[in-house]
Amino acid sequence: MTAQKPKLAMYWAASCGGCEVALANIHEAILEVDAHFDFMFCPCLLDTKKKDIEALADGEIFLTLFNGALRTEENLEMAGLLRRKSKVFVAFGSCAAYGGIPALANHHGIASVLETAFCTVPGIDNPERLIPGTSCQVPDGELELPAFLSRVLAAHEAVQVDYTMPGCPPEPEQIIAVVRLVASGAPLPPLGSLIGCNDRAVCDECAREKRNKLAPRLIRPFEAIPEPDWCLVEQGFSCLGSSTRGGCQALCPAAGMHCTGCYGPLDRTADPGATALATLAAAVDSGSAAGADEAVLHARLRNALSGVADPLGTFYRYSLAATVVADRSKEAE
Numbered sequence: 001m002t003a004q005k006p007k008l009a010m011y012w013a014a015s016c017g018g019c020e021v022a023l024a025n026i027h028e029a030i031l032e033v034d035a036h037f038d039f040m041f042c043p044c045l046l047d048t049k050k051k052d053i054e055a056l057a058d059g060e061i062f063l064t065l066f067n068g069a070l071r072t073e074e075n076l077e078m079a080g081l082l083r084r085k086s087k088v089f090v091a092f093g094s095c096a097a098y099g100g101i102p103a104l105a106n107h108h109g110i111a112s113v114l115e116t117a118f119c120t121v122p123g124i125d126n127p128e129r130l131i132p133g134t135s136c137q138v139p140d141g142e143l144e145l146p147a148f149l150s151r152v153l154a155a156h157e158a159v160q161v162d163y164t165m166p167g168c169p170p171e172p173e174q175i176i177a178v179v180r181l182v183a184s185g186a187p188l189p190p191l192g193s194l195i196g197c198n199d200r201a202v203c204d205e206c207a208r209e210k211r212n213k214l215a216p217r218l219i220r221p222f223e224a225i226p227e228p229d230w231c232l233v234e235q236g237f238s239c240l241g242s243s244t245r246g247g248c249q250a251l252c253p254a255a256g257m258h259c260t261g262c263y264g265p266l267d268r269t270a271d272p273g274a275t276a277l278a279t280l281a282a283a284v285d286s287g288s289a290a291g292a293d294e295a296v297l298h299a300r301l302r303n304a305l306s307g308v309a310d311p312l313g314t315f316y317r318y319s320l321a322a323t324v325v326a327d328r329s330k331e332a333e
C-alpha cells in the first residue's frame with residue numbers, strides 16, 4: 001500500500017486570484033507539488049466542499065497556503081476552520097500577510113465602500129442604486145451573503161499564522177523553493193518566520209545604477225520615460241526599493257517600473273508607510289535648510305513630494321491592516 005501524501009490546501013479569502021495564478025505560474029514544477037502533496041482543496045481549481053474540510057480531523061491538512069485578506073465573516077470563518085485543520089498555516093501573499101490592497105478600504109466606511117463598488121465606479125449601470133444585502137428573499141427561498149467585518153484584517157490578526165510569505169503575489173521561484181523545502185522533510189524555519197523572501201532590500205537586488213543624485217521633485221509614472229540602467233528614484237519616480245524586503249530580484253525596476261513595495265517592509269517593527277515616506281523625502285532635493293524657517297522647509301518638501309498623487313495608496317498599498325493608521329472607517333462614516 002502506498003503511503004498517503006500530505007494534504008495541501010490553498011484558499012482565497014478577500015483575494016484577486018493572482019496568488020492562485022502565481023501557483024499556476026510555477027509551470028512544470030506543479031508536477032513536484034503533485035508528486036509530494038495531495039492537493040485537495042483550492043476553490044478555484046477543485047470541487048472540494050467546505051463540509052469535506054469540516055469532516056477532516058484537526059491538523060489533518062499538512063500545509064495551507066491562505067491568500068487574501070479577511071473582509072467578510074465567511075473569510076474569518078474559513079481562516080479559523082483551515083487554521084484548525086492545518087499543521088502548517090502560511091499567510092500567502094501580501095493581502096493575507098499585511099491586509100494588502102483590500103485593507104485600503106479601512107479608511108472608508110462600509111456604506112461608502114458599497115456605494116462606490118455598486119453605484120459610482122465608472123462602468124457600473126445601476127440606476128436604482130441597488131446594493132446587495134446579507135439576505136434576499138427570492139421565489140426559491142432566502143439567499144444569504146456573508147456580512148462585511150467592521151474592517152479588513154490581515155490573517156495574523158484573526159488566527160495564529162505559522163509562516164508569512166509576502167509578495168503581490170509571491171514570485172514563482174520563491175514558491176518552488178518553499179514547496180521543495182517542505183517536501184524535503186528538512187526542519188522548517190522557526191515559527192513566525194517570513195519565508196520566500198530575504199532580509200535585503202529590493203535595491204540590493206536591483207541592477208540600476210545609483211549616481212548619488214537627488215531628484216528635483218517626485219514625478220508620476222506618465223510624466224517621463226525612465227532612463228535605462230539609472231536608479232528610478234534618482235529620476236524622480238516613487239520607487240520604494242530601499243524600504244522594501246527583497247526576494248523578487250527587483251522585478252519591477254528591471255522592467256522600468258518603480259517598486260511599489262509588495263514584499264512588505266524590511267523592518268517588521270517599523271511603520272511601513274512612515275518608512276517609505278521618509279525614504280522618498282530623502283531622495284528629493286528640497287533645497288538648503290540653512291537659514292530657512294520651518295514653514296518654508298515644509299512648503300518645499302510638500303512641493304517636492306507633490307508627485308505622490310495618492311499618499312495612502314503609495315505608502316501603505318500593501319500594509320495598511322496592522323499599522324497605527326490602520327482603521328479610520330468610523331471617522332469616515
Ligand code: SF4
Nearest residue numbers: 016018093094095168
Ligand atoms: S497578494 Fe496580490 S495577487 Fe495575492 S490576492 Fe492579494 S492582490 Fe491578489
Ligand code: SF4
Nearest residue numbers: 203206231232239241
Ligand atoms: S530605488 Fe528602485 S530603481 Fe533605485 S536601486 Fe532601489 S530598487 Fe532600483
Ligand code: SF4
Nearest residue numbers: 248252259260262263
Ligand atoms: S519590485 Fe517591489 S513591487 Fe515589484 S515585485 Fe518586487 S517588491 Fe514587489
